[in-house]
Amino acid sequence: MFKNISFIAILIVLTNHVFAHDYTLGQLVINHPYTRATSPQAKIGGAFIVSIKNNGDIADKLISITNVSFADSVQIHETKMEDNVMKMRELKEGLTIPAKSMVELKPGGYHIMFMNLKDSLVSGQKYKATLNFEKAGSINIEFVTESFKDSGHMMNMDRMH
Numbered sequence: 001m002f003k004n005i006s007f008i009a010i011l012i013v014l015t016n017h018v019f020a021h022d023y024t025l026g027q028l029v030i031n032h033p034y035t036r037a038t039s040p041q042a043k044i045g046g047a048f049i050v051s052i053k054n055n056g057d058i059a060d061k062l063i064s065i066t067n068v069s070f071a072d073s074v075q076i077h078e079t080k081m082e083d084n085v086m087k088m089r090e091l092k093e094g095l096t097i098p099a100k101s102m103v104e105l106k107p108g109g110y111h112i113m114f115m116n117l118k119d120s121l122v123s124g125q126k127y128k129a130t131l132n133f134e135k136a137g138s139i140n141i142e143f144v145t146e147s148f149k150d151s152g153h154m155m156n157m158d159r160m161h
């Protein structure tokens, strides 16, 4: 009986490990960048980062995402309610990661937007990009792609822009 329980526990730990990936850059820990599969006609795609943690004593800023081969450009967006309508706005100055705290990029909040997709994003594929921070510098990462069926909210994103 006990053997069975610990076997299940080990499986859960291993499963988490397979799906999560993270990167360390100076005082920053970038946890699990991911994107969502897009339909063939989609012109934009959203991407998210479970968390960017700043362990340092000074604020940093995500200023751009570059080296993306599958889209014309990349923007950093915030989502805001305006007159009961969800609207997205580009953060042209970048996204601040305050000292000793954590910022999440998630559906309905801060997110990354791939503009003018050249190819659709395919579930299970990984997409390379470079994250550029004001103080910590640059790091090459990969966005892992989740399946389309989990991405119902993304279908409305064209209308939100």
Ligand SMILES: [Cu+2]
Pocket (backbone or CB within 6 Å): 077, 088, 089, 111, 112, 113, 157
């Ligand atoms: Cu957006």
